[in-house]
Amino acid sequence: xxxxxxxxxxxxxxxxxxxxxxxxxxxxxxxxxxxxxxxxxxxxxxxxxxxxxxxxxxxxxxxxxxxxxxxxxxxxxxxxxxxxxxxxxxxxxxxxxxxxxxxxxxxxxxxxxxxxxxxxxxxxxxxxxxxxxxxxxxxxxxxxxxxxxxxxxxxxxxxxxxxxxxxxxxxxxxxxxxxxxxxxxxxxxxxxxxxxxxxxxxxxxxxxxxxxxxxxxxxxxxxxxxxxxxxxxxxxxxxxxxxxxxxxxxxxxxxxxxxxxxxxxxxxxxxxxxxxxxxxxxxxxxxxxxxxxxxxxxxxxxxxxxxxxxxxxxxxxxxxxxxxxxxxxxxxxxxxxxxxxxxxxxxxxxxxxxxxxxxxxxxxxxxxxxxxxxxxxxxxxxxxxxxx
Amino acid sequence: xxxxxxxxxxxxxxxxxxxxxxxxxxxxxxxxxxxxxxxxxxxxxxxxxxxxxxxxxxxxxxxxxxxxxxxxxxxxxxxxxxxxxxxxxxxxxxxxxxxxxxxxxxxxxxxxxxxxxxxxxxxxxxxxxxxxxxxxxxxxxxxxxxxxxxxxxxxxxxxxxxxxxxxxxxxxxxxxxxxxxxxxxxxxxxxxxxxxxxxxxxxxxxxxxxxxxxxxxxxxxxxxxxxxxxxxxxxxxxxxxxxxxxxxxxxxxxxxxxxxxxxxxxxxxxxxxxxxxxxxxxxxxxxxxxxxxxxxxxxxxxxxxxxxxxxxxxxxxxxxxxxxxxxxxxxxxxxxxxxxxxxxxxxxxxxxxxxxxxxxxxxxxxxxxxxxxxxxxxxxxxxxxxxxxxxxxxxxxxxxxxxxxxxxxxxxxxxxxxxxxxxxxxxxxxxxxxxxxxxxxxxxxxxxxxxxxxxxxxxxxxxxxxxxxxxxxxxxxxxxxxxxxxxxxxxxxxxxxxxxxxxxxxxxxxxxxxxxxxxxxxxxxxxxxxxxxxxxxxxxxxx
Numbered sequence: 015x016x017x018x019x020x021x022x023x024x025x026x027x028x029x030x031x032x033x034x035x036x037x038x039x040x041x042x043x044x045x046x047x048x049x050x051x052x053x054x055x056x057x058x059x060x061x062x063x064x065x066x067x068x069x070x071x072x073x074x075x076x077x078x079x080x081x082x083x084x085x086x087x088x089x090x091x092x093x094x095x096x097x098x099x100x101x102x103x104x105x106x107x108x109x110x111x112x113x114x115x116x117x118x119x120x121x122x123x124x125x126x127x128x129x130x131x132x133x134x135x136x137x138x139x140x141x142x143x144x145x146x147x148x149x150x151x152x153x154x155x156x157x158x159x160x161x162x163x164x165x166x167x168x169x170x171x172x173x174x175x176x177x178x179x180x181x182x183x184x185x186x187x188x189x190x191x192x193x194x195x196x197x198x199x200x201x202x203x204x205x206x207x208x209x210x211x212x213x214x215x216x217x218x219x220x221x222x223x224x225x226x227x228x229x230x231x232x233x234x235x236x237x238x239x240x241x242x243x244x245x246x247x248x249x250x251x252x253x254x255x256x257x258x259x260x261x262x263x264x265x266x267x268x269x270x271x272x273x274x275x276x277x278x279x280x281x282x283x284x285x286x287x288x289x290x291x292x293x294x295x296x297x298x299x300x301x302x303x304x305x306x307x308x309x310x311x312x313x314x315x316x317x318x319x320x321x322x323x324x325x326x327x328x329x330x331x332x333x334x335x336x337x338x339x340x341x342x343x344x345x346x347x348x349x350x351x352x353x354x355x356x357x358x359x360x361x362x363x364x365x366x367x368x369x370x371x372x373x374x375x376x377x378x379x380x381x382x383x384x385x386x387x388x389x390x391x392x393x394x395x396x397x398x399x400x401x402x
Numbered sequence: 403x404x405x406x407x408x409x410x411x412x413x414x415x416x417x418x419x420x421x422x423x424x425x426x427x428x429x430x431x432x433x434x435x436x437x438x439x440x441x442x443x444x445x446x447x448x449x450x451x452x453x454x455x456x457x458x459x460x461x462x463x464x465x466x467x468x469x470x471x472x473x474x475x476x477x478x479x480x481x482x483x484x485x486x487x488x489x490x491x492x493x494x495x496x497x498x499x500x501x502x503x504x505x506x507x508x509x510x511x512x513x514x515x516x517x518x519x520x521x522x523x524x525x526x527x528x529x530x531x532x533x534x535x536x537x538x539x540x541x542x543x544x545x546x547x548x549x550x551x552x553x554x555x556x557x558x559x560x561x562x563x564x565x566x567x568x569x570x571x572x573x574x575x576x577x578x579x580x581x582x583x584x585x586x587x588x589x590x591x592x593x594x595x596x597x598x599x600x601x602x603x604x605x606x607x608x609x610x611x612x613x614x615x616x617x618x619x620x621x622x623x624x625x626x627x628x629x630x631x632x633x634x635x636x637x638x639x640x641x642x643x644x645x646x647x648x649x650x651x652x653x654x655x656x657x658x659x660x661x662x663x664x665x666x667x668x669x670x671x672x673x674x675x676x677x678x679x680x681x682x683x684x685x686x687x688x689x690x691x692x693x694x695x696x697x698x699x700x701x702x703x704x705x706x707x708x709x710x711x712x713x714x715x716x717x718x719x720x721x722x723x724x725x726x727x728x729x730x731x732x733x734x735x736x737x738x739x740x741x742x743x744x745x746x747x748x749x750x751x752x753x754x755x756x757x758x759x760x761x762x763x764x765x766x767x768x769x770x771x772x773x774x775x776x777x778x779x780x781x782x783x784x785x786x787x788x789x790x791x792x793x794x795x796x797x798x799x800x801x802x803x804x805x806x807x808x809x810x811x812x813x814x815x816x817x818x819x820x821x822x823x824x825x826x827x828x829x830x831x832x833x834x835x836x837x838x839x840x841x842x843x844x845x846x847x848x849x850x851x852x853x854x855x856x857x858x859x860x861x862x863x864x865x866x867x868x869x870x871x872x873x874x875x876x877x878x879x880x881x882x883x884x885x886x887x888x889x890x891x892x893x894x895x896x897x898x899x900x901x902x903x904x905x906x907x908x909x910x911x912x913x914x915x916x917x918x919x920x921x922x923x924x925x926x927x928x929x930x931x932x933x934x935x936x937x938x939x940x941x942x943x944x945x
Contacts, residue, residue: 066842090845097846103839107861116857117847161843168848 017042017204018063018172023072025058032058034228036072040172040221045198045205046233047215050225056208059225060174063206064097065090076171096165096173096203100180102157104149110160111136111145117168135163138197155186162194166201173198175207179214191218212252216240224248240308242277242395249306249395254356256312256370260396262303267396269305270361271312271341275392303396309373313389314357316380318342340387343370348380359386438767444759445775451756452782452819455793459657462650462796475651479635483652487631487659490552491617497557498613502564503606505706507598510572513689514699521569524703527710528562529923531880531897533622533904534916535559538714540626541721541909551627558710559623560616564609571605572598611667618660619786621883622901632656633788633883640788640887646796653789660784718916725910734899739918742879742895745810749817750825750874754867756818757825765833776826783823790820791884813888820884821874828873832866876923896922 018040025033032055040046050056061067063074065081065088074082076095081088090097104113115132123131136142139159144152152160158178165173178194179187195218198205209215215222216236223233232244243249246257260269267276343359346369357380358369372388380386508514509521527535536555539546546554579601583593599606621633632652639649692699764776785793794816798807806812836859844854860867882897889898896919903912 064842064846089850090842091848091850093846094848095846097843099839099843101839103837103843105840105844105858105862116844117849119849119853119857164843164847 015042016040017077018206019073019075020059020063021073021075023059023062023074024070025055025062025067026070031228033062033069033072036225036229038223038230038233040204040206042204043202044220045195045207045218046221046223047207047209047219048223048225049209049212049215052210054225055228056210056225057176060176060206060208063172064095064174065093094168094171096168096170098158098161098165098173098175098178100177102149102154102161102178102181104157104160104164106149108148109145110141110147110149110152113149113160114164114167116164131167135167136160138166139163140193155182155190158182158190159193162197166197166203171204173203173205175205177209178207180209180211216252224251226251243306245397246304246306254309254371254373256307256309257368258305258307258370259399260303260305262301262396262398266392267303267305267394269307269390270363271307271388271390274305274307274390274394276396277393302399304399306395306397307370307390309356309371311391311394312370312372313391314359314372314374314380315340315387315389316378316384318385318387340389342385342387345380345382345384345386348382355380357386359388361388438763441759441763441767442772442775445763445772448756448760449775449778451815452779452822454797455785455790455819456657456781458793458797459650459653459789462647462800463654475655480652480655483630483632483635484655484659486549486629487618490549490556490629490631491614491663493553494556494560494617495610495613497553498561498564499606499610501557501561501706502609503568503599503602505561505703506565506568506572506602507594508699508703510569511598511690512692512699514692514696514703520703520707523707523711524565525562526924527559527707527714528566529876529880530559530711530714530920531622531882531923532556532559532616532620533626533882533897533901534718534880534919535710535714536623536626537904537909537912537916538717542713542717547627548629552624552629555623555627556617556620558713560613561706561710563612563616564606567605567609568602571602575601607667611663614663615660615783615786618656618663619788619883621788621886626904632659633786636788636792637883637887640792640795646792646799649792650796653792656786657784657789660786664780664784715917715920718913718920721909721913722917725908725913734894735914735918738894738896738899738915739922741893742897742922745814745817745895746875746878749814749821749878750871752814752818753821753825753874754829754871756822757829757870761826761829761833765830766838779826780823782819785820787816787820787881787884788887790816791887795887808888808890810890810893813885813890816884816888817874817878817881820881821877824873824877825870828866828870829863832863832870835866836862880919880923 016039020036020038023033023036036059048056048059058067062069062082068087069082073080076093079088080086081093105116108116111132114135115128118128118131133142133145136145139162141156141159144156149157179191182190191214207219220235221233222236222239223230232239232248239252243252249255249257258269258271260267262276265276266273341361341363343361345357346360347358349356355374357372357374359372360369361367370388505524509517509524514520535558539555540551580593580597583597588596619633621637624631624634632655636649636652636656639645639652760776760779763772794812795807798804798812840858841854844858845851849857880897882901885895885898886901889895894902896915900912900915900919903915
C-alpha cells in the first residue's frame with residue numbers, strides 16, 4: 015500500500031527550477047532513501063512533504079488525504095509527519111524529556127501518560143538516563159536520537175529524516191544509523207531519508223529513489239538499483255562502472271572482453287521510466303550498444319594467455335562464455351583496500367580508450383606496468399544506442 | 403535498543419491526517435507561499451511614523467524657500483558650531499575607543515584580580531546621565547569648562563558604549579584563530595593587533611558610532627560646561643529665542659552630520675566581516691596571566707571607575723550633605739519619579755512593540771524590499787532628540803494649531819521614535835535566538851502557529867525582549883533634551899526637575915534628583931549586563 019504519493023511536483027525558486035514534475039510513491043512501512051548530489055532539491059522535496067514549503071503545482075498525498083494540491087494545503091501541524099532536521103534542532107530551553115514530550119501537549123494526554131510515553135521513547139532510543147539534561151549537555155549523536163524520539167512521540171504517519179547523520183563523525187555515524195534503522199523497522203514507521211551519501215542510502219534503505227534533474231530518475235531496491243540501472247549515467251552514479259561499447263545480438267553482446275550474456279530488463283520494474291532504453295526487445299539483428307560491466311564482474315589473472323605456465327591459461331570453466339583466451343592489458347593503477355583491491359588496466363588492444371576497473375580479492379600484489387589477462391563474467395546490462 | 407510497545411504504530415494519537423475537516427485550508431491565491439502581508443503593512447506604517455520628523459524638517463525647509471534657510475545656514479556662527487562639534491566628536495570618540503577596548507581586553511582576556519566586580523563597576527557609568535556627570539565635575543571645579551571640560555566629562559560618561567560591545571565580541575570570538583596565529587609564528591603583540599583587534603573590529607566601530615551619535619545629540623552636559631555645539635544652539639533657538647525657522651535650518655546641518663557618521667561607519671564595517679566557521683562547541687580562550695603588569699592594570703581600572711563613577715556620585719552626595727535639610731524640602735520628588743517611571747514604561751513598551759514587526763520581517767522574511775524597509779528605519783538614528791522634538795513641535799504648531807503640543811502622548815511618541823533603533827537592535831538579536839527550524843519542528847509536532855509562538859518563539863526571545871525594553875526605559879528616564887522641549891506645562895520628570903534646580907544653581911536640591919536617577923537607571927543596566935553575559939553563553943547552548 016502506498017502511504018505517501020507525490021505526483022507531478024514542480025517547485026521553482028526564482029529562475030531556478032528545483033523540482034520538475036517529480037513523481038514518487040512511498041509504500042507503507044518502508045524506509046525510502048532520496049539520494050542525490052547536494053543542490054539536487056532533496057531538502058526542498060522534504061520540506062514540501064513536511065508542509066514548510068508550498069509546491070508550485072502537483073499533488074502530495076499522505077494516506078487518504080491530500081496534503082498539498084490545487085486549492086488545498088494542509089499546514090504542517092496537521093500532517094502528522096515526524097521531522098528530524100539535519101542539526102536535530104532540539105529546543106534549547108527545554109530538557110530532553112520536555113523536548114520529547116513537546117508534541118504530546120493538550121488535554122488528550124494526561125500528565126501520567128505523557129511522562130510514561132516520554133520515558134518509554136527515551137528508553138527505546140537508549141537514552142533513559144538523560145531525561146533531565148538540556149540539549150547542550152549531551153553529545154551530537156545523543157541529540158539526534160532525542161530528535162528522533164521527539165518525532166516518533168506523536169506516532170507520525172511518516173518520519174522524514176534530513177541528512178540526519180551528516181553532522182556526526184564517521185564512527186558514531188555507523189552505530190547511530192544502525193540503531194535508528196532498527197528502531198524504525200521495529201516500529202514499522204514509514205520513513206523517508208534524504209541523503210547525498212550513496213553508501214548510507216544503499217545500506218540503510220529498502221528502496222532508493224535517485225533524484226536527478228528535478229525528478230526521480232529511478233526508484234528501486236538497492237540491489238536492483240546496482241544491478242539494473244536505467245541508464246549509463248545511473249550506472250556511473252551508483253558504484254563504479256566500466257562502460258564499454260558492444261554489438262548487441264539477441265540475448266548476447268560482443269565486447270572487447272568477448273561475447274557476454276545480457277540480462278533482460280523487465281520493463282515493469284523500470285522506476286520512473288525516465289527515458290530508459292529497453293534492451294533485448296524488438297531490435298532486429300546487430301545493433302550498437304553501451305554495455306555495463308561492474309568491476310567485480312571482471313576476473314584478472316597475471317600474465318598473458320599465450321605465456322606457457324600462465325595461471326590463466328589453465329583456469330577451468332571460463333564464465334560468461336568468453337570466446338577467446340581473454341583480454342590482455344597493462345596495469346596502470348593499483349589501490350589496495352585490505353579486503354579487496356581495485357586495479358585499473360589499460361587494454362593492449364585499445365591503448366587510447368578508457369582504462370578498465372577491476373576489483374580483485376586482495377591477495378596478490380600486482381606491480382603497475384605488468385601484463386595481465388582479463389575475463390568478464392556475464393550476464394551484463396546493455397543499452398542499445400540510437401544511431402545519430 | 404529494546405523493543406517497546408510505545409513504538410507500535412497504532413499507538414495513541416489523532417487519526418489520519420486531515421481526517422478532521424478543518425485541517426484543509428483553502429489557499430486563496432492558488433499555490434503561493436504565505437506572504438507576511440499583515441506584518442509588512444504594520445512595518446510600513448511604523449516606518450512612516452519614524453520618517454515623520456524628517457519629512458517635517460524637509461517640508462519646513464522647502465516651505466521657507468531656499469533663501470531664508472541658506473541665509474540662516476551660511477553665517478559665521480554655523481562654521482564655529484561645526485568646528486566645535488566635529489573636533490569634540492572626534493577627540494571623545496577616539497578616547498572612548500581606546501579606553502573601552504583596553505578595559506574590555508583587560509577584563510575579558512587577563513586574569514586581573516576581582517574581574518567580576520570590575521566588570522560591573524566599569525559598566526555602571528552608562529547608567530549615569532551625561533548631564534549628571536557634567537554637573538558632578540563642573541559643580542566641584544570651575545576649570546571643568548569649555549572644550550577641555552567637555553572632553554573629560556563626555557569621555558568618562560560614554561566609554562561603556564564601546565566597552566560593552568567589545569566585551570561581547572571578545573567573549574564570542576573563536577580562540578582557535580589566535581592559537582593558529584601564534585602557531586604561525588606571530589608574536590603576542592602582532593596576534594593582538596592582527597587577530598584580536600580584527601575580531602573586535604566590528605564591535606569597536608559599532609561602539610564608536612554610538613559615541614559619535616551621542617556627541618552630536620548631547621545637550622545638557624555641554625550646556626553645563628558652557629560648550630556650544632549644534633544641539634545646544636538649536637535648543638537655544640527653540641526654547642529661548644523661539645525661532646523655529648532658525649532651529650530647523652541648523653537641524654538640517656546636524657542631520658547631515660549624523661548621516662555622514664552613519665555612512666562612514668557602514669563603509670568601514672562593510673570592508674571586513676568577522677565570520678566564524680563551523681558551529682562547533684565553543685571553547686573558552688585561555689586568559690593572559692598578568693605578572694608585573696598587574697599593578698598598572700589595577701591602577702588604571704581604579705582610576706577609571708574613580709573618575710567616571712566616584713566623582714559624579716561623590717559630588718552629588720557632597721552637595722546633598724552641604725545642602726542639609728534644604729535638599730529635601732522639595733515635595734516634587736515622588737511625583738516627578740512617578741511621572742518619569744510612567745513615561746519610561748509607556749514609551750519603552752511602545753518602542754518595543756513598534757520594533758517587533760520590523761524585526762520579524764528582517765529576521766524571518768528576508769527580501770530586498772523588506773530589507774529596505776528595515777534599513778529605512780535606521781534614518782531615525784540620524785535625528786538627535788532635539789531634532790525630533792523640534793520637528794514634532796513644528797508639526798503641532800503649524801498643522802494642528804498647537805493642539806497636542808506639550809502633551810504626554812506627544813512626548814511619549816517622541817521618546818518611542820528616538821529610541822526605536824535601540825529597541826530594534828535588541829529585538830532583532832533576540833529573534834535570532836529562535837531559528838525558524840525550531841518553529842518548523844514544533845509545527846510538525848502538531849502545534850498550531852499561536853502555540854508555537856507561545857511555547858517556543860517567545861520563550862527563547864523573552865529575555866532579549868525584556869532587555870530591549872529595559873534599554874529604552876533606561877534611556878527615557880535619563881533623557882533631558884526632548885523632555886525640556888515637549889514636557890507638558892506644570893509637569894516635571896526627574897531630569898527636568900533636576901535641570902530646573904541646576905540652572906538655578908540650587909545644587910543642594912538638584913543633588914537628590916541626580917542620586918535617584920543614578921539609582922533608578924542602575925537597575926536596568928544590571929539587567930542589561932546579565933543579558934550580555936548570557937548572550938555569550940547562548941551560542942554554546944545552540945549547538
